[in-house]
Amino acid sequence: MDIVFHPIGFIRSPIKEKEGAPIQSSRSTIEATVEVFTEYSPGLEGIEGFSHIYLFYHLHRAEQTGSLLVKPFLDDQTHGVFSTRHPCRPNPIGFSVVRLIGRENNRLFICGADMVDGTPLLDIKPYIANFDVFKVTKSGWYQSRKIQ
């Protein structure tokens, strides 16, 4: 069964190579621009009211190795791909929570980029603390990871 999505824009980022990308948006202070195709501009109405937004995108530069066991950037042990954020995964869907600095028509200026330049954008949703902050009790391999 094919599920077909289409880019709604692209992310213009100073990160040109995936090797140099920050591990997570929460560890990044890199600024970037989200260019939404003008046909989708009306969908951005009200977005500037939110300090943080989710970007969902296609990890278009991730190699499709087919492997289900991967070594995360923060560990020296392999783990099942679904217990990691590793980009090489069966459906290479990426997401980042970034700080929204401002908007100019169909362009969003963000801080916290961790994706490479030219990343195809699939969706944007508001980050809402009441919905998105959870009290975790266990963080698996991340708790005992080898790399900080």
Add this chain to the structure above:
Amino acid sequence: MDIVFHPIGFIRSPIKEKEGAPIQSSRSTIEATVEVFTEYSPGLEGIEGFSHIYLFYHLHRAEQTGSLLVKPFLDDQTHGVFSTRHPCRPNPIGFSVVRLIGRENNRLFICGADMVDGTPLLDIKPYIANFDVFKVTKSGWYQSRKIQ
């Protein structure tokens, strides 16, 4: 440009109609089962170490209205679809953070379901508080919403 994904499993949920679905997983205590296709089972290694996980899925029951202005369930005003979590969106990608109760081979038992039965699963990632908790300063229309 087509971006093609394939289900890695299905979510078996007691929610049979989208009309009765909880508004967000954070407001739900409904239990459900994530059935990952057995070919992807190795990718689940280590997942049981995490108390909370992200499920990414296809909002397969969302109507494709083409409208970029929607009325969220929690407000009586319309907003741009990207400043809401409304299911009718250009790329109907849904996500929920749910509590992982347990795992039995290729099946995950979760609490916090807000998706309908039969929802095609696209990806699973661990929720990691260090990465995923952000201090918001503005929550747009949500702050002044009409419905609690």
